[in-house]
């Protein structure tokens with residue numbers, strides 16, 4: 001079985017993108033993990049699947065799978081790459097796209113310079129919506145991790161995020177605290193973990209340990225969640241430049257009930273063909 005794909009990235013957060021508008025395949029979790037393998041497969045942080053819409057008022061349906069094969073609701077860097085992909089593959093000529101994801105509708109605007117601006121929707125803060133086990137919504141929560149009490153913000157951008165404040169992202173305990181929080185029992189669907197260093201009211205440094213993928217060079221929803229958490233804590237202004245290991249994103253949020261806007265670049269690395277029958 002022959003399957004065309006495109007390798008892309010947003011700030012080094014890398015993707016295999018597959019068009020299932022013009023191709024047909026059903027990929028199960030073991031195959032997804034095999035394609036994700038950086039030694040025995042193509043390698044990616046997330047697999048993005050482009051499908052025809054299931055309703056008349058949207059342009060496409062977009063599904064996202066982590067490298068561990070789990071299907072997830074949202075991916076910010078992936079959304080921008082998705083927009084570039086459907087235009088380059090001539091599946092659409094529109095500059096504004098309305099797209100169905102597992103967590104709702106997002107709007108994408110392709111700028112003249114190839115950058116993409118995304119309306120990521122309003123963040124959800126109620127614990128049950130994240131989901132996070134807590135009685136009430138609070139700006140921050142104390143949580144026991146590895147014998148220590150840490151303070152986190154908890155935000156859903158369609159997918160769950162915990163945000164910790166650190167003095168310096170270079171020395172942040174991403175490899176140790178990241179996996180412990182990712183699978184913490186208070187996050188029943190696991191969680192993405194952001195380590196945020198506030199530089200000033202318009203600039204943060206951020207590293208993210210992603211659910212189902214480990215630390216990535218950038219996480220778009222993680223950047224949105226960190227800015228939301230920083231604004232709610234009174235530390236940030238409405239527009240923030242987020243510096244991640246792979247590059248920078250522009251994030252804007254006007255407060256409760258308003259959508260988060262994310263703007264950033266995309267890159268296509270190469271096109272390829274998978275021959276699924278060759279795998280054992």
Ligand SMILES: N[C@@H](CCC[C@H](N)C(=O)O)C(=O)O
Nearest residue numbers: 075076077159211219220221
């Ligand atoms: N890299 C992404 C987020 C991908 C999904 C995440 N790992 C999850 O499990 O929720 C981004 O750019 O937002």
